[in-house]
Amino acid sequence: MLIRLVSQNVAAGNFIQYRYASSRIKNVKDVNYQYLQRSKVPTMHFQKSLPRLPIPDLLKTEGRYLNALRPLLSDVDYEKAVLTMKDFVANEGKKLQEQLIAKDKNNKHTSYICDYWFDLYLRDRAALPINYNPLLVFQNDTRLEYNNQLIRATNLLTSAVRFMLSLREQILEPEVYHLQPKKSDTPLFRTVTGLLPESLSWYGAYLFKAFPLDMSQFIGLFSATRIPQLNKDKIFRDPTSKHVLVQKSGNFYIFDVLDADGNLLSPTELLGNLTQIVNDNTPTAEYPLGVLTCQNRDEWAKQRIHLEETGNGEALKKIDSAIFNLVLDDESINDNKHKILSEFLHADGTNRWFDKSFSLIVTKDGVSGINFEHSWGDGVAVLRFFQDIYKETTTKPFIHPDSKPSNTNNTVSKLDFKLDDKSKEFVNKARKEYEDWCNSLSIDYILYEELTKEACKKFKVSPDCIMQLGFQAAYHLLHGKYVGTYESCSTSAFKHGRTETMRPCTDRTKAFCDGLHSNKCSKEELRAIMQECSTYHSQLVKEAAMGEGFDRHMFALMKIAEENNLPRPKLYDSYEYKFLNKSILSTSTLSSPNVLAGGFGPVAKEGFGIGYSAFADKLGAAVTSYGAHNDSRQFVEALHKSFIDITKILSG
Template sequence: MITVNKIIHNYSVALKKFAQSRNFATKVKNIRDVDYQYLQRSKIPTMHFQKSLPRLPIPELSKSGERYLNALKPLLTSDQYSEAERRTNEFLVKEGKSLQKKLIAKDKVNKHTSYISEYWFDLYLRDRLALPVNYNPLIVFQNDVRPEYNNQLVRSTNLLISAVRFMLSLRSELLEPEVFHLNPKKSNTRLFRSVTGMLPEAISWYGAYLFKAFPLDMSQFVGLFGATRIPQIAKDRIYRDPNSKHVLVQRNGNFYIFDVLDADGNLLTPTEILGNLSSILNDNTPKAEYPLGVLTCQNRDEWATQRIHLQESGNGDVLQKIDSAIFNLVLDDETIHDNKHKILHHYLHGDGTNRWFDKSFSLIVTRDGVSGINFEHSWGDGVAVLRFFQDIYAETIKKPFIHPDTKPANSNINVTKLDLELDDKSKLFIQKAKNEYKDWCDSLSIDYILYEGLTKEACKKFKVSPDCIMQLGFQAAFHLLHGKYVGTYESCSTSAFKHGRTEAMRPCTVHTKAFCDGLHSKKASKDDLRAILQECSTTHSELVKQAAMGQGFDRHLFALMKIAQDNNIPTPELFDSYEYKILNKSILSTSTLSSPSVLAGGFGPVIPEGLGIGYSAFADKLGAAVSSYRTHNDSTQFVEALQKSFIDITKILSG
């Protein structure tokens, strides 16, 4: 009789033989050192949990209606709220029911994905706004603590090597799967990897769940490399080349490419890559008079029309090489030092002449080695980008392949400068785009705050959510300046589900309103304010949990609206209402990205009247980068109000 132990033993032996054959095949293929090829060699294949990931749930219609009304309460007068309540309840019992049935039916026949994924890709790709500022976020690495490793050539080479090693690990399914460990000491272990790695893919997620570990969706990771968003009239498309071997390098508005993989798919040696980048930095080609990259700074329809002309003018091959490159490495002549205002401007938008905003991401390194990423947003969200960011940063800091005294190799230098055929019409496009982009960027107001009076741990000591404290600060600052409450958006990842994207968390609640009213009217005591603050934190944490578990309402209502459009059903009154529009007018658009490797992160305002707030609760301070348009808001004024709000909150907590 075959026992369970015998089955497990046989499966383990078979798995070991498979792994050995896989390693042997790898060794046969790779002439070079196998360990050098991969940043990680995970025992669990990268996509091992993907098949068994839970699907993003469609919330109950009544629950979404209730959550929607709760989010509206602090934004509306009592009369407006009564009207909104009537309209919402009518929707729930009438059109909402039939739309919910249609959404559920569509979801059942598309079990390979989530109910929001297709609609969310479509939303991004149809928007005609320019990518920089409007969509592309920035993340900046901490500098290397060893100044000599911040040399532009040294740092860009190390980042490039680690980035390609990450890509090769991903391509070979050797990249460690992304897993959220509820208790890392118990689950982030060799036993966890051994047990879950032996389980068939169809049940692997359940094995991880028994360890209280939650694998995250990895489907977006393929969008990191060899990918570009191609402008087209009405709707863009994402182009991907899974077999790309070359990187794109921009310097002084000029374009260069070179293969980082040899004919057998092996990563070039560190000194060979150093040699290729050295040859680009030593190239004396003058700054491009007509830098093509600035065309990616425009309205998507305008750029699409111009791109067609460029292709017809003999530039099709050049554009193909740009589109198919593994990623874009930008070498800037700018020197930044520790000027954080300059950092935020430089990595959010720059002057556009040495950028290609359509690439999945651009790795930007200044003359003094300040490094960061600007990424195109339609293909994916912060989870994939931050994982990539953290992994390559850790390697370049702990075990870099290039050192200040490393000499570049003279062999295998395969740099090609891309030559463009620009007629007078194309030159006019570029000149016009440069002028318009400069005016646009000059209209931006960007500032930041680093508040050391509160820390992440201090918030926990006071038994309040650090995220709540930061969001409460934003509400208090805006109320202090304008005396009102507005549509506020906090991005929350739903990557715990198959093809999850993001959910909107609505941090402006009746409790935050009560706190700010009491604080600024001076009518509430510190004890009263402290009690309200605790309610704010409890409510906030519950809303974050709901959003992360796919139980928000924003994506659900949006999908119901799209279902109506798909079925040629007249748009329900709810979606044309004042309250729906005011809630979705994100005056305060916020997102957090916390990691010890991050020096700064941020994005632009999503509407002309809005503020874009990228923030983090650090171990030693609270930080936020704030952007706005000068004609509507002054970021410095908001930062000053935020400073005062944080001080007020600190006094209340510590009292």
């Protein structure tokens, strides 16, 4: 993602600039090796004809907002909320809606939420780890010998760069949601849609009941870093970069993965570079600079300025421009699932650079995963990258246990930093504060095998609803009340869509939990309410995915008032609006059989961060909270009981 992208223009023009940097590749050797995919349909082929994210009708937003508030408020507070919302719709809201629609019509290259959402992330001064950067961990390779740190790191590196080169050359397969894969995920579909002009290609896909997704975020994966600045960060991109960053023992190394002609080095040459780093006997860094990226963004911005002024500018540029960050950890997981979550979510910060668009992390015993910075994009781009490289590294790896490293094209160099006493003090202070912060975090997980994704479908209830119902029941069991709940839903079916909030705490889920915990409802009655929960939940998910939620709409109306120097509507300072938007239960799912674990930190200090998946053989969730306010273990125990109750009701 280019710096320009962060402000206004994320249209295909930027992709052309990005691609141009790589289209000068000369003397391409072994084309089949250079690219992970060679799609006949260009990567951005559908981008021009993608539908635009709709601006919801103001009256529908009113109804959806009030429906979300109903289970959270007393009758008195709810009546006040109704009056406040109706007053807003009749007065300021009506005018702001007109201005939002007018602005949207003048910016057809993007969506009404895109700029605001970038701005929201980049202006937030909170530290990136735990607060924002999520984790995704790969399943281990079924062949134990391929989980060796050096073998797995080299294979991940090779496949990741092949993915990048396919993207740069616009031959990466476009991301498409196939409603009926047998009919649309076919050579015929690719031939027909590939022949259509870009302005019509989406409509051709639609006739196959296939829905192309927005690809504009994909260029944010590589050669990018979020750079701290006072008040608002920026995203730096260098589409010409040829090197990767490698961290080991708090030290920084770089080496070129592309040769002078832009070709990917051979697997054994990549292995040779990584072998040199693994065998380097440089002691653990006494002042590991990576921990500086664990701080408040303004604090880090001031420190970075000092580092640049004291002769470290070039080394920092090498970090910023690296294709991505490959982290080689000295820690071993040994199947400790608590350790997996803590290592990939935050670790101790000494061997991380959380500002990079993403870091591929490989532990001493070969457990591998991704920690990614969130401002540039969402789960769709990261999960696609994650799945593609996992598939290749576990089915067609380039490096094997008997592979020998090559010393040809070995360009490893260690980045050296000039640290004065002031910089050393920065590191020591950040390290202590980060350690205290991480120690305050409570992390636990649940793997519940008595109910599965297929079993939920057999009982004709949504697996996602069942998991969300479990979260509501668990929280109600512990606290006897209902709170603001956030479920992230992608709007990538639209040009420059980001996410919408789906509100899983509804009057139906409240009725279920009240009935369950009061013992006033029979199993048959609870089963009927559960079916209502599932039907309504699926409706809300569909509305959110189609851009028909209310959260992003109301946020955009507020931003319209701000940028036009209009008085802030009292609605946004009301008790109920703040209560709803304090995400005590913040939830997100990235379901994939390739994912061993996924998670993130709490959004509110009194809340829980819940990353979850409905697997083919179990339900799973990683739960984080701050120990001073909550106990994740206690929540997991309540969640386990809730899943048992739900299973009994379904099976009964």
